[in-house]
Amino acid sequence: MTFNADPVTFINLAFCVGVVALSLWWYGKTKSRTPLFIGLAFGLFGISHTFILFGLNRQYEQIYILVRMAAYAIVALGLFFIALDVIHRKKAEDDLLHANEELRAANDQLRRSAAELKNNLEELNRKREELAESEKKFRSIFNSLIDLYFQTDINGTILMASPSLKLLSGWEPEELIGTNVVALYPDEKQRRALVDELKRNGRVQDYLVRLKNRAGYYINASVNCHIIRDSDGNPVLIEGTIRDVTEKKAAEDALSLAQKKLNLLNTVTFQDIQNAVFSLNGYLELQQEEIPGEVQKDYVTRERELVGTISASLNFAALYQTMGQNPPGWQNVHHAFLYGISHLNLPDITRTISLDGLEIYADPMLENIFFTLAENVVTYAKGATEISLTYREDEDGLTISFADNGPAIPPAMKEKIFERHYERKRGAGLFLAREILSLTGITIHETGGPHSGARFDLRVKKGGYRFAGNKDSLHG
Structure with missing residues (x-):
């Protein structure tokens, strides 16, 4: 075995060693298959270069050829896997680009949705404000409803x-x-x-x-x-x-009742005047005859009485027709009493009034009733020094009492004084008083005792009176 110091082969060997070292470092960083194939191939190339340096390539030619073929095969295999990786990477890049396009489209859609959401939110806030304002207006109307x-x-x-x-x-x-x-x-x-x-x-x-x-x-x-x-x-x-509609219905009922009473009055008054005129014509016919002077004077006196009767009937009809012209309402009893007696001179009569702010639902002519009651005291209750106006309440309603300390009214006269044709002409005012009160369901009766003077009780049903001021109002 001889060493062949060929510089090219030595450089190739060094290059192969460097490539193997780099491949190992690369694999350690990436764990990829590619550096393994490169390192293994260049390792085999390095072994083949070692064979040449030591002259073993001739001696072990087959092994040398197998090593070189294995190296090339590994390179080919490596290239194949690299190609697969490239294809996969390309596909991945394409998928990534496609995904990126989809993401960009989704992002654009998201921006549009965000803009729409913002607009919807602004619209929702505006609607909420409108709803709050509408609810405020509704609540204001709701709270201020009279019905x-x-x-x-x-x-x-x-x-x-x-x-x-x-x-x-x-x-x-x-x-x-x-x-x-x-x-x-x-x-x-x-x-x-x-x-x-x-x-x-x-x-x-x-x-x-x-x-x-x-x-x-x-x-x-x-x-x-x-x-x-x-x-x-x-x-x-x-x-x-x-x-x-309690007051409205009461006013309608009072108006209807007043109309019925006025129709009856018209009939009665017409009959009274017709009778008086018939009698007057009779006396005038008699006067045309030759009669003694005293008899003639008597006829004239009776004629004057008949004319007075006609005049009284007409005056009473005029007063009666004012009843019910104005709708009834809540009347302060104390005030109505003071207005009524203000037309009279009562210097020697003391007054006791205890009403606690009492109001009754009555015709506006209520003060005329108190005028009539007080006038009767001045005219007929000789020796009276005191009048009183009080009330008492029970479970069925309320009674207003007008009383004096003058002479008592005999039992036989207690109802007669309310008749229109009371023989002594004392009942016309009380007749009208009863008619006025009846328009709103109030009754009046004389209830004085034999030794306690006159007393007139006005009976008011529940719902027809109330109290202003400290006492609870009673509506019905």
Whole structure:
């Protein structure tokens, strides 16, 4: 074995050793198959160069050839795997580019979606502000409603009520929500009739019912409501408004009653005047005959009386016709009394008034009634030094008493003084007083005892009076 110091072969060997070393370093960093193939191939090339340096290539030619062939085979195999890696990398790059394009498209879509989302968010905020403003306006309207707005389920359970419930009934909305509306109906049949009408027509308008307020008094109410149905057409809610028409109905009833009374008065007055005119014509016919002077004077006296009767009938009709011209309303009893007696001279009569801010629902002519009562004291209650105006309340209503300490009214005269044709002409004022009070359901009677002077009691039903000031108001 001889050493062949060929510089080219020596350089090739050194190069192969360097490549093997680099391949090992490369594999250590990447764990890739490529540096293994390169290192193994150049390792075999290095072995073949060693054969040449030591002259073994001739002696072991077959081994030398196998080593070189193995090296080339490994290079070919390495190139094959490198080609596969390149193909795979190319595919991966293509996939990456495609994915990048998709990502870019997705990013663009995301930007557009973000812009749309921003616009939607701005629109949502604007709608939310509009909704808040709308809700604020609705709440303002809801809280300022005079009529009662309500919602109930189909069985009558109260779900919602506006604050005007307090004014209408005395209850706070929170007290009634969750309870059944049937408790507010004095007559449950009215509730059933209302629901039946609703089921038939789907709505009711200006439907009159009678309700009960917190104090137990009755309210005349007008109901406007309709049924709300679900998507399947099944009734689920009742929604509507309730208006307190107690005063309106009382005014209508008073006007109707006044019209009936005026029609009756017209008939009676016409008959009275017709009778007086017939009698007057008779006396005038008699006067045309030759009769003694004293008899003629008697005829003239009677004629004057008949003319006075006609005049009185006409004056009374004029006064009576003013009754009911103006609608009734809440009248402060103390004020009406003071206005009434302000037209009279009562220097020697003391007054005791205890009314606690009492108001009654009556015709505006209420002060005329107190004028009539006080005038009767001045005119007929000789020796009276005191009048009083007081009230007392019981479970059925309230009584206002006007009393004096003058002579008592005999039992036989207690009702007669309210008749229109009271023989001594003392009852016309009291007749009118009773008629005026009756317009709003108030009665008046003389109830004085035999030794306690005259006393006139005005009886007011529940719901027809209330108290201003410290006492709770009573509406009905």
